[in-house]
Amino acid sequence: MTTIKVALLGFGTVGSSVYQTIQTRQSKFERLIGRKVEIVGVLIQDETKQRDIADGILVTSSFEELINICEIDVIIEAINGIEPGAGYLQSALERGIHVVTANKELLAHEGKTLRRTADKGHAQLKYEAAVAGGVPIIGTLQQLLQVNNISNVEAVLNGTSNYILTEIAENKVSFQEALNAAQKLGYAEADPRNDVDGWDAFYKLMILSDLLLGNQPDWTKVTRRGIRNITLADIQAVETAGWRIKHIASLQVNEGKAQLRVEPMAVSEGHPLYDVAGVDNAVSIEGDLAGNIKLHGPGAGALPTASAILEDFVQLYKESDNRQTISETAFSKEDFNRLQDWLITASPIPHTAAVKQRWSGKQANSNTYLVSAAAEELENLLQEGRINNFFRLAGSGRKIQDTVPVLT
Numbered sequence: 001m002t003t004i005k006v007a008l009l010g011f012g013t014v015g016s017s018v019y020q021t022i023q024t025r026q027s028k029f030e031r032l033i034g035r036k037v038e039i040v041g042v043l044i045q046d047e048t049k050q051r052d053i054a055d056g057i058l059v060t061s062s063f064e065e066l067i068n069i070c071e072i073d074v075i076i077e078a079i080n081g082i083e084p085g086a087g088y089l090q091s092a093l094e095r096g097i098h099v100v101t102a103n104k105e106l107l108a109h110e111g112k113t114l115r116r117t118a119d120k121g122h123a124q125l126k127y128e129a130a131v132a133g134g135v136p137i138i139g140t141l142q143q144l145l146q147v148n149n150i151s152n153v154e155a156v157l158n159g160t161s162n163y164i165l166t167e168i169a170e171n172k173v174s175f176q177e178a179l180n181a182a183q184k185l186g187y188a189e190a191d192p193r194n195d196v197d198g199w200d201a202f203y204k205l206m207i208l209s210d211l212l213l214g215n216q217p218d219w220t221k222v223t224r225r226g227i228r229n230i231t232l233a234d235i236q237a238v239e240t241a242g243w244r245i246k247h248i249a250s251l252q253v254n255e256g257k258a259q260l261r262v263e264p265m266a267v268s269e270g271h272p273l274y275d276v277a278g279v280d281n282a283v284s285i286e287g288d289l290a291g292n293i294k295l296h297g298p299g300a301g302a303l304p305t306a307s308a309i310l311e312d313f314v315q316l317y318k319e320s321d322n323r324q325t326i327s328e329t330a331f332s333k334e335d336f337n338r339l340q341d342w343l344i345t346a347s348p349i350p351h352t353a354a355v356k357q358r359w360s361g362k363q364a365n366s367n368t369y370l371v372s373a374a375a376e377e378l379e380n381l382l383q384e385g386r387i388n389n390f391f392r393l394a395g396s397g398r399k400i401q402d403t404v405p406v407l408t
């Protein structure tokens with residue numbers, strides 16, 4: 001029986017979990033792909049750290065050493081940031097080495113170049129773990145794309161942010177306490193600003209854009225808001241009105257134009273993302289043939305991410321499909337002056353906004369209002385401290401009367 005030789009780049013939360021799983025599931029791999037799997041080398045940064053890695057496996061901080069000494073069939077990459085990882089993957093693909101990566105920041109920036117190199121080098125590039133952790137969204141979209149037209153994707157894509165919002169709401173902990181816990185549990189990025197300022201979800205959305213539309217919009221034109229300024233008072237006020245706040249990445253295609261956004265939104269009961277709690281991620285997809293499909297599961301953490309990586313790994317030896325999307329869809333600009341419906345939390349209501357409905361909160365400053373207003377106007381009111389927060393209503397095309405509970 002021949003052996004597949006694997007090198008791991010990174011031995012942190014994700015890398016060490018991939019290592020453990022490969023070591024303990026040998027018989028499963030043999031059954032699935034008829035070959036043994038051997039880890040031949042591990043690339044790390046700090047050579048002085050103690051690690052539980054078997055003798056005979058090269059552990060090095062030099063990529064040159066790793067790639068020149070070891071014979072490698074597959075590189076599994078789980079390090080942080082764009083460089084040096086992008087250079088390493090480029091060099092591996094040029095040599096015909098397959099790559100499986102979990103690194104969304106790298107892929108959002110360099111995915112296109114890497115895919116081109118993969119095609120030329122006849123190697124495959126797999127990245128299921130880079131979007132939504134253990135939720136198999138990439139494979140599902142690749143499958144659905146064959147005949148469906150996808151018009152709308154709404155997704156909770158950052159496990160850390162969802163965990164923090166849930167902890168604040170359910171356990172009344174502070175933002176900082178919830179973030180500390182997310183870091184301890186291995187959910188957060190090495191620099192957690194990527195999570196709480198919306199960058200991580202943004203990178204994942206750009207990967208979905210590449211996959212669905214064959215391109216990415218101008219990054220500077222995409223709304224990106226994080227969860228930093230959301231308070232317990234906001235969460236409670238919005239819940240009093242029957243809604244929840246979720247950090248949502250959305251991609252909507254309307255008349256050949258795509259609009260992408262990452263922001264906290266208000267979701268009503270019945271919305272596919274309403275019940276997504278803790279570290280879970282979920283993706284709600286509208287296909288013109290399939291209808292609404294929702295995938296829901298753990299969005300971060302060691303084992304779910306290792307699961308996505310190793311399912312990709314097995315697929316390398318079962319098929320060869322590195323298809324690139326070709327699409328006619330253009331990207332539309334956000335119109336910050338267009339009147340839209342929003343939930344705002346404030347007290348008292350600023351006179352400029354047209355109020356459609358009002359819910360009294362338990363505390364003096366926690367009233368919730370359904371208003372028709374322009375994003376720019378609300379952003380200004382927020383900056384001036386005249387409202388506490390504002391949330392777009394999730395669920396495109398829904399009528400407001402369908403989603404807002406009638407008050408007595």
Ligand SMILES: NC(=O)C1=CN([C@@H]2O[C@H](COP(=O)(O)OP(=O)(O)OC[C@H]3O[C@@H](n4cnc5c(N)ncnc54)[C@H](OP(=O)(O)O)[C@@H]3O)[C@@H](O)[C@H]2O)C=CC1
Pocket residue numbers: 009010011012013014015043044045046047049061077078079080081083084102103104105129130133186187188189190299300301302305
């Ligand atoms: N944690 C999660 O739930 C998920 C993470 N990801 C992605 O997976 C990747 C890894 O995440 P995670 O395991 O949490 O991160 P960690 O910070 O736990 O681990 C990062 C690993 O990469 C190594 N590393 C960092 N920089 C370099 C470098 N320049 N050269 C060589 N090695 C380097 C570190 O080395 P050393 O040990 O010496 O410090 C460490 O072993 C990231 O891209 C992340 O976005 C994707 C999905 C989920």
Ligand SMILES: N[C@@H](CC=O)C(=O)O
Pocket residue numbers: 130132133157158159160161187188189195200299300301
């Ligand atoms: N930091 C990320 C990890 C997975 O991609 C998250 O919290 O979702």
